[in-house]
Amino acid sequence: MIRCYFSDYHPIVLFIYFISVISFAIFLMHPVCLLISISAAISYLALLRIKKYMLAIFLIISIINPLFNHAGVTILFYLPTGNPFTLESLLYGIATSFMIITVIAWFCCYNKVVTSDKLLYLFGKLLPQLSLIISMVLRLIPLYKIRFNKIMHANPSDNAFKTAALVVSIMVTWSMETAIDTADSMKARGYGLPNRTTFSNYKLTTRDIVVSIGLVVMSGYLICSNKLAVTYIPIFNYTQSLPDFIIYTILCYTPIILSIMEELKWKYLISKI
Amino acid sequence: MKKIILLITLFLVACSSQEEPVSNFEVTFLIKCDTLLGNLDKIDEIKHSLIPDNGIIYENYALEAYEGESVFDILLRVTRDNKIHMEYVDTPIYNSAYIEGINNLYEFDAGNLSGWTYRVNDVFPNYGCSQYKVQAGDIVEWIYVYDKMLF
Amino acid sequence: MEVFNIENLTFKYPTKEKAALTDITLQIDKGEFILLCGQSGCGKTTLIKHLKPSLTPHGQTQGNIFYKSTNIKQVSTREDASEIGYVLQNPDNQIVTDKVWHELAFGLENLGIDKQQIRLRVAEMANFFGIQNWFYNDTASLSGGQKQLLNLASIIVMGVEVLILDEPTSQLDPISAVDFLETLKKINDELGITIILTEHRLEEVFKLVDKVIVMQDSKILFYDTPHNVCKNLIETQHPMANAMPTPARIAAALTHEELPFTIKSGRNLLYKLIGSTNILADNLIEKPIDTNFNILTLKDVFFRYTKDGNDILKGLSINVAQGEIYAILGGNGTGKSTLLNVIAKNLRPYRGKIKSSTKSIALLPQDPQVMFIKDTVSEELANNEISKLLNISHLLNFHPFDLSGGEQQKVALAKILLSNPDILLLDEPTKGLDCYFKAELAQILASLNKTIILVSHDIEFCAKYASRCGLYFDGQIISEGPPREFFSNNYFYTTSASRMCRHIISNAVTVKEVIETCQNQLK
Numbered sequence: 001m002i003r004c005y006f007s008d009y010h011p012i013v014l015f016i017y018f019i020s021v022i023s024f025a026i027f028l029m030h031p032v033c034l035l036i037s038i039s040a041a042i043s044y045l046a047l048l049r050i051k052k053y054m055l056a057i058f059l060i061i062s063i064i065n066p067l068f069n070h071a072g073v074t075i076l077f078y079l080p081t082g083n084p085f086t087l088e089s090l091l092y093g094i095a096t097s098f099m100i101i102t103v104i105a106w107f108c109c110y111n112k113v114v115t116s117d118k119l120l121y122l123f124g125k126l127l128p129q130l131s132l133i134i135s136m137v138l139r140l141i142p143l144y145k146i147r148f149n150k151i152m153h154a155n156p157s158d159n160a161f162k163t164a165a166l167v168v169s170i171m172v173t174w175s176m177e178t179a180i181d182t183a184d185s186m187k188a189r190g191y192g193l194p195n196r197t198t199f200s201n202y203k204l205t206t207r208d209i210v211v212s213i214g215l216v217v218m219s220g221y222l223i224c225s226n227k228l229a230v231t232y233i234p235i236f237n238y239t240q241s242l243p244d245f246i247i248y249t250i251l252c253y254t255p256i257i258l259s260i261m262e263e264l265k266w267k268y269l270i271s272k273i
Numbered sequence: 274m275k276k277i278i279l280l281i282t283l284f285l286v287a288c289s290s291q292e293e294p295v296s297n298f299e300v301t302f303l304i305k306c307d308t309l310l311g312n313l314d315k316i317d318e319i320k321h322s323l324i325p326d327n328g329i330i331y332e333n334y335a336l337e338a339y340e341g342e343s344v345f346d347i348l349l350r351v352t353r354d355n356k357i358h359m360e361y362v363d364t365p366i367y368n369s370a371y372i373e374g375i376n377n378l379y380e381f382d383a384g385n386l387s388g389w390t391y392r393v394n395d396v397f398p399n400y401g402c403s404q405y406k407v408q409a410g411d412i413v414e415w416i417y418v419y420d421k422m423l424f
Numbered sequence: 425m426e427v428f429n430i431e432n433l434t435f436k437y438p439t440k441e442k443a444a445l446t447d448i449t450l451q452i453d454k455g456e457f458i459l460l461c462g463q464s465g466c467g468k469t470t471l472i473k474h475l476k477p478s479l480t481p482h483g484q485t486q487g488n489i490f491y492k493s494t495n496i497k498q499v500s501t502r503e504d505a506s507e508i509g510y511v512l513q514n515p516d517n518q519i520v521t522d523k524v525w526h527e528l529a530f531g532l533e534n535l536g537i538d539k540q541q542i543r544l545r546v547a548e549m550a551n552f553f554g555i556q557n558w559f560y561n562d563t564a565s566l567s568g569g570q571k572q573l574l575n576l577a578s579i580i581v582m583g584v585e586v587l588i589l590d591e592p593t594s595q596l597d598p599i600s601a602v603d604f605l606e607t608l609k610k611i612n613d614e615l616g617i618t619i620i621l622t623e624h625r626l627e628e629v630f631k632l633v634d635k636v637i638v639m640q641d642s643k644i645l646f647y648d649t650p651h652n653v654c655k656n657l658i659e660t661q662h663p664m665a666n667a668m669p670t671p672a673r674i675a676a677a678l679t680h681e682e683l684p685f686t687i688k689s690g691r692n693l694l695y696k697l698i699g700s701t702n703i704l705a706d707n708l709i710e711k712p713i714d715t716n717f718n719i720l721t722l723k724d725v726f727f728r729y730t731k732d733g734n735d736i737l738k739g740l741s742i743n744v745a746q747g748e749i750y751a752i753l754g755g756n757g758t759g760k761s762t763l764l765n766v767i768a769k770n771l772r773p774y775r776g777k778i779k780s781s782t783k784s785i786a787l788l789p790q791d792p793q794v795m796f797i798k799d800t801v802s803e804e805l806a807n808n809e810i811s812k813l814l815n816i817s818h819l820l821n822f823h824p825f826d827l828s829g830g831e832q833q834k835v836a837l838a839k840i841l842l843s844n845p846d847i848l849l850l851d852e853p854t855k856g857l858d859c860y861f862k863a864e865l866a867q868i869l870a871s872l873n874k875t876i877i878l879v880s881h882d883i884e885f886c887a888k889y890a891s892r893c894g895l896y897f898d899g900q901i902i903s904e905g906p907p908r909e910f911f912s913n914n915y916f917y918t919t920s921a922s923r924m925c926r927h928i929i930s931n932a933v934t935v936k937e938v939i940e941t942c943q944n945q946l947k
């Protein structure tokens with residue numbers, strides 16, 4: 001397995017990447033584009049753990065669309081309602097479900113790569129106070145989860161309703177009590193002094209700039225050239241352009257390409273040593 | 274086993290009870306969208322190929338019809354027999370079917386007031402197509418109009 | 425040069441009749457490592473909060489405090505934050521952010537330090553404290569010891585000159601606690617930071633500090649070197665003498681020489697006194713436990729939380745006799761609490777048998793707070809007689825959350841005793857308690873006449889009060905026996921007294937036993 005070197009890039013690069021692949025995944029419904037995007041997303045997930053629910057989404061949307069959308073020139077058969085079941089509508093359903101699965105897969109990648117602190121860094125500059133609050137909330141969620149379980153264990157009861165009320169009451173009191181400590185700890189470390197700065201671990205380096213420009217140029221090209229049009233309904237019709245396909249492939253596979261390049265570089269370095 | 278026999282018997286009874294229509298006659302039946310020919314700019318380019326050159330999707334001047342058939346019944350039969358696309362919905366308030374699209378030309382395709390309407394013997398009946406029973410010699414026309422208000 | 429100069433400080437909380445601090449006068453010199461101890465409620469926390477202006481409680485104050493010869497009231501908020509560090513008791517509550525690196529940077533961000541400077545300082549601190557390996561982790565994923573270390577580091581990183589700590593190890597297990605205290609020593613030695621520490625693990629702290637302050641009833645009783653304080657406490661038979669380091673207590677009873685604080689110097693003293701012969705003290709025979717009347721039996725119990733998870737309990741077997749106090753000792757986070765929950769039937773084992781002759785089993789959880797639902801202690805206890813038994817009648821009108829840790833523990837214990845259980849399960853009952861509360865708790869437990877199973881890190885407590893001890897490791901009880909037999913068989917996991925007299929007196933495990941055996945020998 002190759003290590004994901006892409007996640008080491010500056011958050012801004014990651015953000016540009018995911019913005020473009022996710023929006024292209026939604027708007028480029030061309031069958032070839034769908035295949036490029038989904039293959040990239042799944043190989044990037046690298047887990048190939050296609051969840052069962054993904055398959056279910058695929059089947060449900062593929063079938064549901066033609067059941068309710070009857071447009072399309074190729075009538076396959078008639079439904080009990082009297083309306084036609086058309087090939088184009090089925091294709092459109094399949095394409096839509098592909099698109100949705102692709103977007104879900106991209107979001108899975110996004111979740112793995114753009115962690116909460118990276119996101120906070122990106123938006124922290126706009127709203128420094130908010131980003132601190134989010135960071136504090138993210139700290140409290142696991143803490144409260146543990147406390148919740150402790151309280152549940154300490155107060156076993158058959159009455160679920162009663163237990164819930166009890167747990168909420170204890171949680172609130174306990175949390176308010178501990179919040180005093182947290183407030184003291186913040187005060188003791190000078191929270192509230194004027195001219196607060198925001199620290200981050202990230203440094204924008206040359207390679208980040210290069211990759212960002214690359215991503216923006218590729219996305220820009222695809223938007224401007226607009227050669228990859230497709231219609232499913234009522235007539236299945238599409239245009240194609242090899243350069244656009246290639247560029248889209250490179251765009252989607254950027255993290256994998258970068259990781260492989262890095263891996264090769266290491267191999268090369270080792271062989272030299 | 275008994276149940277299956279019972280089912281088969283019921284099925285046969287059901288089939289045999291569907292009596293042959295008492296009488297049949299001929300009508301003229303047309304589906305046309307010639308109003309669009311002069312207004313192609315109003316419709317999405319992808320749908321241009323769906324509009325026949327003469328604007329007539331279907332024509333039959335001696336279509337066999339049966340006693341008690343409505344305009345909708347004939348439309349449904351004709352589109353199915355000729356593999357012409359047609360989509361409708363039942364509108365219970367008017368106790369009639371409402372035609373949304375024929376040959377993938379849908380209402381609103383040529384503007385907010387566009388859609389399918391029908392006329393019989395040059396008259397636009399102001400009630401649902403499932404309610405209108407055809408009679409011998411009727412001229413039934415389904416017309417795509419880009420502005421229902423004009424008619 | 426002194427950092428703090430306190431002159432005739434008297435302080436009273438608005439709601440209380442009695443003064444919390446009475447006429448305190450003391451100087452603390454730069455670079456000193458000071459221990460502040462005393463029974464809980466004696467005013468330790470109030471005193472150290474006066475040294476940190478932003479945390480000073482409101483109330484009636486008389487007298488003056490000078491910080492580096494300026495009146496502490498004139499110290500700016502910025503100075504307060506950047507020069508005087510304060511670590512609280514609970515490791516969880518002080519952590520503000522979700523990432524370790526962000527927590528380290530939090531104070532520097534507040535001071536408005538620029539990014540480049542923060543990067544450097546954070547990096548330095550991470551290296552100094554060995555945090556670099558978990559630098560990017562979520563704060564929630566850290567152990568208690570790591571959390572407290574992070575709290576410490578995120579204060580030191582601000583460049584403080586004084587560090588004030590309020591019972592920082594009370595929520596930690598013994599190993600993390602010793603690590604933490606040794607880190608404090610390192611900070612004091614290598615960075616020259618003045619440290620003022622309140623602590624009840626006196627056994628480990630006495631050997632580290634330069635000076636000890638003992639407080640009693642809002643006043644300063646002693647302020648001297650650890651040696652002199654220890655000697656004074658033992659000679660005056662002060663209750664806190666029981667919390668003094670074991671070697672010192674043993675030595676004080678036997679000689680008039682300099683008191684040893686470490687096991688090593690204690691052993692040297694014993695060698696000198698009674699030679700290196702291995703004595704088997706025959707007067708120390710334990711009365712055997714009658715295991716024929718088992719109230720609870722676990723046989724080959726297996727438990728795991730999830731289907732794919734690892735086994736937490738791996739074929740654990742245990743017999744508990746009617747009326748005994750069975751102590752389960754073992755490392756941190758290995759499943760001792762899980763075991764109690766299995767016995768309490770909160771969790772179901774997937775294999776194995778649990779037989780008990782009673783259904784009435786009650787569990788006292790580690791955090792007593794989880795049990796408090798009502799606004800006052802009396803509502804909590806439904807005004808029951810039990811409050812007299814546990815000596816908490818004076819607390820009835822308080823909100824449970826306003827009590828000290830030891831008092832909360834007692835109220836929680838009283839609450840579960842309301843159902844009059846036959847078997848009492850206690851999860852770390854001595855956590856965060858000072859020597860007074862421990863002694864009181866032991867007395868209460870003995871007076872209950874119930875079967876008690878407790879899990880604990882507290883070796884000294886178990887050695888003194890348990891009827892049997894079991895060593896829990898890797899999901900099993902791997903050895904068990906009456907305390908003397910149990911601890912004298914252990915090499916490392918045993919009491920300080922036992923470690924001190926290993927190979928000298930082979931079966932003494934408490935201070936009292938060592939002293940008596942030595943005295944017999946010296947006759």
